[in-house]
Amino acid sequence: MPCFRDVDLEFLDEYQQILAPIAVALDRLQSEHHCYYADLIPTLHAVNNQLKSLQLMNFRHCSALLRAVCAGFNRRFATFLNLTPDVNIALLASMTHPHFKIRWLPATLCGEHERLAVM
Numbered sequence: 001m002p003c004f005r006d007v008d009l010e011f012l013d014e015y016q017q018i019l020a021p022i023a024v025a026l027d028r029l030q031s032e033h034h035c036y037y038a039d040l041i042p043t044l045h046a047v048n049n050q051l052k053s054l055q056l057m058n059f060r061h062c063s064a065l066l067r068a069v070c071a072g073f074n075r076r077f078a079t080f081l082n083l084t085p086d087v088n089i090a091l092l093a094s095m096t097h098p099h100f101k102i103r104w105l106p107a108t109l110c111g112e113h114e115r116l117a118v119m
Helices: 006-029 037-055 063-076 085-096 112-118
Strands: none
Touching: 006 037, 006 063, 037 063, 037 085
16 A cells, blocks of 8 residues: 655645644534533634634645635634624524623624624
8 A cells, every 4th residue: 555645644634734723613512411592602613713713824735725625614603703683593502601691792792792682
C-alpha cells in the first residue's frame, strides 16, 4: 500500500480542524441523556465563534471548504444567530437554564439585552 504524502496529511489535518467544531456540536446536541433545548442557541453561537476564528487562519488546501461551511452554517441558522423574534422560545429556554443564563450572548448582540430583559 502506498504511504500518505505530506500534502495528504496536511489536507487531512486542515479538514479535521474545519469540521471538528460541527462534529463536536452534533455530538452534544444529539446526546440521549444530557441534551436540552436550552443547549441549542449557546452551542450554535459557540460553533459560529469557532468558525470565525478559523477564518483568521491561513489554510493551504481547505480554504474553499471553510468558506462553504461558514456560508452554509450562517444561512441555515441565521434566525438563531441573529436572535430574531422567531426563536424567543429557544431564547427563554437558554436564559432560564442555570448553566447558561445570558453568559453566551455575543458582544455583537449586546443591544438585545433590553429585549431579553422584558421577556
